[in-house]
Amino acid sequence: MSLRIIKTGVLDSIQDAGRFGWQFQGVNPTGVMDRFSASIANMLAGNNPDAATIELHFPASVFLFERPALIALGGADFAASVNGEPVPSLHPIIVNKDSLLLFSAPLHGARTYLAIKGGIDSDEWLGSQSTHLQAMIGGYHGRRLHKNDQLFFKINIDYSSILQNKEFVVLPWKVDQARENGSENSNELFVLPGREWDWLDEKSKADFLSASFTISQQSDRMGYRLNDIPLHVVNSEDLVSSAVSFGTVQLLPNGQLIILMADHQTTGGYPKIAHIISAHQSKAAQLKAGDKIHFRMTDQQTAERLLLKQQLHLLQLQNACTFRLDEFFNK
Amino acid sequence: MPQQKIYEIFPLGDAALTIDFGNSISEKINDTVLNLFYAMRQKPLPGMIEAIPAYSSLSIFYNPFIVKGKIPVNETAFGFMKKETEKFIAGFSWNETPPIRIMKIPVCYDEEFATDLERMAGIKKMDKAEIIRLHYENQYRVYMIGFLPGFPYMGILDEKISLPRKSQPQQVAPGSVGIAGRQTGIYPFNCPGGWNIIGRTPMKLFDPLRQEQSLLHAGDTVEFYPIEKNEFLNLIK
Numbered sequence: 014m015s016l017r018i019i020k021t022g023v024l025d026s027i028q029d030a031g032r033f034g035w036q037f038q039g040v041n042p043t044g045v046m047d048r049f050s051a052s053i054a055n056m057l058a059g060n061n062p063d064a065a066t067i068e069l070h071f072p073a074s075v076f077l078f079e080r081p082a083l084i085a086l087g088g089a090d091f092a093a094s095v096n097g098e099p100v101p102s103l104h105p106i107i108v109n110k111d112s113l114l115l116f117s118a119p120l121h122g123a124r125t126y127l128a129i130k131g132g133i134d135s136d137e138w139l140g141s142q143s144t145h146l147q148a149m150i151g152g153y154h155g156r157r158l159h160k161n162d163q164l165f166f167k168i169n170i171d172y173s174s175i176l177q178n179k180e181f182v183v184l185p186w187k188v189d190q191a192r193e194n195g196s197e198n199s200n201e202l203f204v205l206p207g208r209e210w211d212w213l214d215e216k217s218k219a220d221f222l223s224a225s226f227t228i229s230q231q232s233d234r235m236g237y238r239l240n241d242i243p244l245h246v247v248n249s250e251d252l253v254s255s256a257v258s259f260g261t262v263q264l265l266p267n268g269q270l271i272i273l274m275a276d277h278q279t280t281g282g283y284p285k286i287a288h289i290i291s292a293h294q295s296k297a298a299q300l301k302a303g304d305k306i307h308f309r310m311t312d313q314q315t316a317e318r319l320l321l322k323q324q325l326h327l328l329q330l331q332n333a334c335t336f337r338l339d340e341f342f343n344k
Numbered sequence: 345m346p347q348q349k350i351y352e353i354f355p356l357g358d359a360a361l362t363i364d365f366g367n368s369i370s371e372k373i374n375d376t377v378l379n380l381f382y383a384m385r386q387k388p389l390p391g392m393i394e395a396i397p398a399y400s401s402l403s404i405f406y407n408p409f410i411v412k413g414k415i416p417v418n419e420t421a422f423g424f425m426k427k428e429t430e431k432f433i434a435g436f437s438w439n440e441t442p443p444i445r446i447m448k449i450p451v452c453y454d455e456e457f458a459t460d461l462e463r464m465a466g467i468k469k470m471d472k473a474e475i476i477r478l479h480y481e482n483q484y485r486v487y488m489i490g491f492l493p494g495f496p497y498m499g500i501l502d503e504k505i506s507l508p509r510k511s512q513p514q515q516v517a518p519g520s521v522g523i524a525g526r527q528t529g530i531y532p533f534n535c536p537g538g539w540n541i542i543g544r545t546p547m548k549l550f551d552p553l554r555q556e557q558s559l560l561h562a563g564d565t566v567e568f569y570p571i572e573k574n575e576f577l578n579l580i581k
Contacts (some may be wrong), residue, residue, distance in 0.1 A: 033405070034394045038558040039493045039532075090521075138552060147533055148493050150552040208354050208362070251525075253367055254490055254497065256396040256403030257361050280398055280490030288357030291408070297414065313420045316358035317408050324409045 015080045016164040016181050019113065022074035026224070026235070027133060027152030027164075028275075030063035032251060036256070036279045043143040044085065044277045045123050045236060047088050052327055053188055054087030054128035056334040062327065065135060065142040067158070069126040074295035076127075079171045083114055083130035086194040088189075089122025095181045095189075105130075105338065107172045107186040118224035122299040129187035131168035146234075146276065177274045184324050186269045194292040200225075200304065202293050203311040203319070207262065207285030207302045226270065226304045230332075232302050234276040239306075241267025246284060254282040260289035260297070272297065292319035315343035319331070351433070353426045359403040361425055363433075369499055373488050383436055389428045390414060391421070397480055397562055398488045399497070404429065410572075413493050420458075446565045449545050450528075451480065451521050452576035457544035464523075464540055478502045479521075479542060480568040482546045484528060486560050494532040494550025494558040498566055501526040509538035519544045521568075546571075547581035 028051070045051040045068055052062035067074075071091050072243025086093055088103040093100050095112050102125070108114065116125070135142050135152050144152030151160060173183055186313065196203065226239040246263055257263070261273045263283040272289065273281075274297075288295055290311060300306060352364045363380070365373045381397040389404065391411035396403045404425065411421035455461065460550045484498040491497075501523060509524040511535040516522070520531045520538025531537055531547035539566045549559050560566065571579070 035398045035557075036394055036405075037489065037562070038490060039489045039495050041493070041559070062402065145493075145552075147535070148550065148552050155552075184472060208356075208364075250367065250570050253369055253399040253490065255362060255364075255401040256356065256360070256490075257399040258357050258403075258405070260357055271447055278491045280488065285356075288355075291358050313355060313358060315410060317421050320358060321412055322410055 015078070015082070015166040016144040017077045017079055017156050018074050018160055018162045018164075019077050020075035021160045022069060022158065023072050024070045025074045025158045026068055026146070026156075027065050027143040027158075028068045028143045029065040029133050029141055031275070032139050032143050032145070032151070035139050039279050040139065040145070040148070041277060041279050042259075043145050043276055044141070045241065046298035047126070047295045049192055049323070049327070050088030050124075050190075051126040051128070052301075053103065053190070053330065054085045054126040056327075057085035057087070057103065057188065058083055058128040058130040059105075059335065059338045060128055060132055060310065061326065062331060064128070064132050065152070067133070069116065069125045069127060070123065071116065073116040073125070078110055078114065080166065080169055081108060081110050081176060081343050083107050083170065083172065083292070084114075085128045086125055087128070088125040090120040091116035091169060092118040092120055092165065093125075093126050098180070100181065100183060101187065103190060104187045107175055107182045107184070109172075109176050109178075109180050123300060123301040129166055131166055134165040134167045184337075184341060188330055188334070190299070192292075192296055193323050194296060195315070195322070196309075199296060199299065201307050201309055203290045203298055204262065204287035204308045205290060205311065205313065205316055206288045209246070209248075209264070209284035210286055212246040212248040212284050213264075213286065214245050214247050215279050217246070220244060221308060222310060224308055228300055228302050228304045229261070229307065230302045234274055236274050236277055237268040237272045237297075237300070239272070244270065249322045252284065254280045257281040257285065258288065260291070260294045261285055262289065274298065288340040290316035291321060292316065292323045353429055355422050356403055358422070359408050360430065361422060362401050362403040363429060365400045367400065369424045369487065371401055374485070374562070377402050380433070380436065380437050380559070381562075384432065387426065389432060391425070396490070398490060399529050440478060443510055443563060444563065445561070446567060447560060448567050448569060450571040450575070450579065451543040451545050451558045451568045452542040452571050452573055454573045454574070454576070457517075457576075458542045460510070460540040461542045464505075464542065467507065468505065470504070475505050475542065476570065478505045479523075479528065480570055486562055486564040486566060488513060489558055489560065492532055492535065492550075493552075494560070496529055496549070496560040496564075496566070499526055507540050510540060511538075513538040516541060517544065519546060519549070521545060542562075544576070546576050
């Protein structure tokens, strides 16, 4: 026993960086929605950035630590506390056994990531621990976490000399959450034109780039439906299905848009209007129903430059985190 | 095959590209797509993660971070991958045909499972038995597996029984056999679906623990045969 769920959250599941290589069989990659934040939580916990974390939505699960663990939280701020004492995100925290971790308010963002040093021991399928909710496999028995589930850590580490009977210890360094993606405005998403961008009439193109869109209640890990002004196409040709991807913005027959997210289907037959650039997909993952967004057109060069910048930033953070943890444990 | 370029390459965001052979449903084009897919699986492009074959297109997903590390600063990863793809296609032998498998799939057309058959018979002004016969007497090609794990897109359905998908998706049971336009498909899982359901197969379209998770592959030939409800119940156990 290591970690026990005391109260069921609304949709909490084990996710890593995704399951790739099987989309030809219709197996969608799943994985974390906000890859950037999950990577940071993992790095703070001394893990590989792509390792499995627990992705939490609000209201989130309540966890009981049955063994001590070094954890880190990244992504949304859900006002985390250990045994009633607030604990910060983006710091490594060593939690003693018999401690309760809970989340009391959705202060900012949509999803938070709990990483545990050494990793979570859960079902691997086709090379990934991500929970595939549809195929009901991977992660914790292929399903979301429920009350009384017990998770095991891959390794158990003795933290007694650091804890000295304290309930938890926050280690004295943190990382900055800045996403280094060329636009820190959390509601602005850079896009590239999709194959059917030119199907839109001129007014719809202008609307797409100037209007603000609202994320509707019909939004989940599969995709976000956007409400507001319908867009119109000049071409009514039927499209045969072809591959879509995380961040693809499709136009539904009723003129509304849908942004495909982590659990998106592998192929689709609706016009592909645009694609959210990779460097902004993580930011999009922190949006929730009611949030407003703006699209801004960019080009391939810029999209790639921003992705590179973000990846290099993550590599630097990873080096810094590894260095601080090594130094702390070897002093 | 091609002397002149019979395809277009366009970006699918900043981490994938699609090779498009034209917006159509054709066995010949689909053969080309599948040939290319199998060839690329054997000899992946640099930085490639995976490829997804569809009706008339092949999409290639790549890691732009890795690709950028291999190319001059002013070149885009997309530009590089596009060139590599064109080179691959130019040097690729088009003669191979993927092995053809004939897959026989039992379907129970009992009214308990055929939730849209009655409505369909009304719209089409046809006997239910006639719709069923036209469905199973035809042979179908699996053009692609997509949408959900193991979901086969099959065609081409007899014009007489083609029907657009429903405007409101409804919850469908696993194994449900549906019709949408001139396509027929089978839902592997319980999910909301818009295809018109005319029967159910006891076979598991997708089993995560099977060696070959997906029962059907793109390129397969499918033959349906009707079974009675008691047979269905025996087979589903």
